[in-house]
Amino acid sequence: xxxxxxxxxxxxxxxxxxxxxxxxxxxxxxxxxxxxxxxxxxxxxxxxxxxxxxxxxxxxxxxxxxxxxxxxxxxxxxxxxxxxxxxxxxxxxxxxxxxxxxxxxxxxxxxxxxxxxx
Amino acid sequence: xxxxxxxxxxxxxxxxxxxxxxxxxxxxxxxxxxxxxxxxxxxxxxxxxxxxxxxxxxxxxxxxxxxxxxxxxxxxxxxxxxxxxxxxxxxxxxxxxxxxxxxxxxxxxxxx
Numbered sequence: 001x002x003x004x005x006x007x008x009x010x011x012x013x014x015x016x017x018x019x020x021x022x023x024x025x026x027x028x029x030x031x032x033x034x035x036x037x038x039x040x041x042x043x044x045x046x047x048x049x050x051x052x053x054x055x056x057x058x059x060x061x062x063x064x065x066x067x068x069x070x071x072x073x074x075x076x077x078x079x080x081x082x083x084x085x086x087x088x089x090x091x092x093x094x095x096x097x098x099x100x101x102x103x104x105x106x107x108x109x110x111x112x113x114x115x116x117x118x
Numbered sequence: 119x120x121x122x123x124x125x126x127x128x129x130x131x132x133x134x135x136x137x138x139x140x141x142x143x144x145x146x147x148x149x150x151x152x153x154x155x156x157x158x159x160x161x162x163x164x165x166x167x168x169x170x171x172x173x174x175x176x177x178x179x180x181x182x183x184x185x186x187x188x189x190x191x192x193x194x195x196x197x198x199x200x201x202x203x204x205x206x207x208x209x210x211x212x213x214x215x216x217x218x219x220x221x222x223x224x225x226x227x228x229x230x
Contacts, residue, residue: 037167045167045210045221061218062119095166101155101214104178106169 002026002107004096009112016086020112022079022096030054030074035099036081038092039111048094049081064090086116120144120213124222130230131201139225141194141211148191148215155214158187158196161224162207171196203229 008020020036035050049060049070058070069082079096093111100106121144131137139158147154158171169178171187174194184199198205206229211222 039167044223045212047212047214047219047221059217099169101172102153104172104176106172106178108166108168110166 002098004098004107004109006094006096006109006112009094009114011115011117012086013118014087014116016116017082017084018086018114020081020083020094020096020114022109024077024079024096024098027098029072029077032098032100032105034072034079035097036070036079037095037097037108038090038114039095040092043089043092046092051079083114086114088116090114091116119218120147120216120220122211122213122220122222124209124211124225126225127223128226128228130228131198132230133203134200137198137201137205137227139196139209139211139227141189141196141222143192143194143213145216146191147213153215154190156187156189156194157212157214158185159210159212159221160205160207161210162204165207167210198227201227201229 003025005023012018036048038048039045051058051070067085071080095111096109098107123142125140147156154174156174159167159169161167170181170185175187186197188195208224208226210224
């Protein structure tokens with residue numbers, strides 16, 4: 001069974017940093033694109049970043065480009081999101097997502113809450 | 119960015135009756151590959167989103183066949199043929215043709 005377990009969410013001050021992690025199991029991690037998606041009451045769902053299986057391509061939402069870095073460790077079956085210069089508008093539940101656009105494969109973790117506030 | 123517009127934003131349906139949700143994109147979702155990457159997600163209260171439909175009309179594993187998707191270009195529809203109590207939640211369309219992938223605002227489905 002596929003499991004995606006996020007961790008690292010916390011309360012952080014504006015301008016601060018945080019590192020989110022996602023532990024994956026139940027599938028061959030190195031075969032799949034992985035993503036981070038966030039959800040807020042105000043802006044709804046936003047696809048934040050995605051990374052190719054070999055880390056050879058990474059894409060970011062414009063509003064996080066230069067501040068967030070997505071990475072993966074295929075040997076450890078883990079996905080990360082390094083978040084710097086955090087802003088109040090980054091406050092959200094962050095989900096780790098395994099997906100395929102062309103096959104019936106789509107899994108989400110339970111999410112981890114990031115709160116940016118002074 | 120591609121703007122996804124859903125309607126209605128809320129829907130109250132009698133059990134056993136059909137329901138339809140419309141989704142319109144601000145530009146064509148036909149990818150250079152010829153595929154149209156338009157998905158539908160369901161989010162039940164207190165749960166993470168779950169994909170129901172991918173590439174307009176393909177059901178994900180385990181999704182009941184009362185859920186169907188249709189459409190092309192910029193206009194798409196999710197239909198629930200006979201609504202059941204477990205279908206209560208918020209439904210989102212999402213385009214994954216053009217980066218950044220973008221979601222609709224969501225349609226809240228409740229039982230009348």
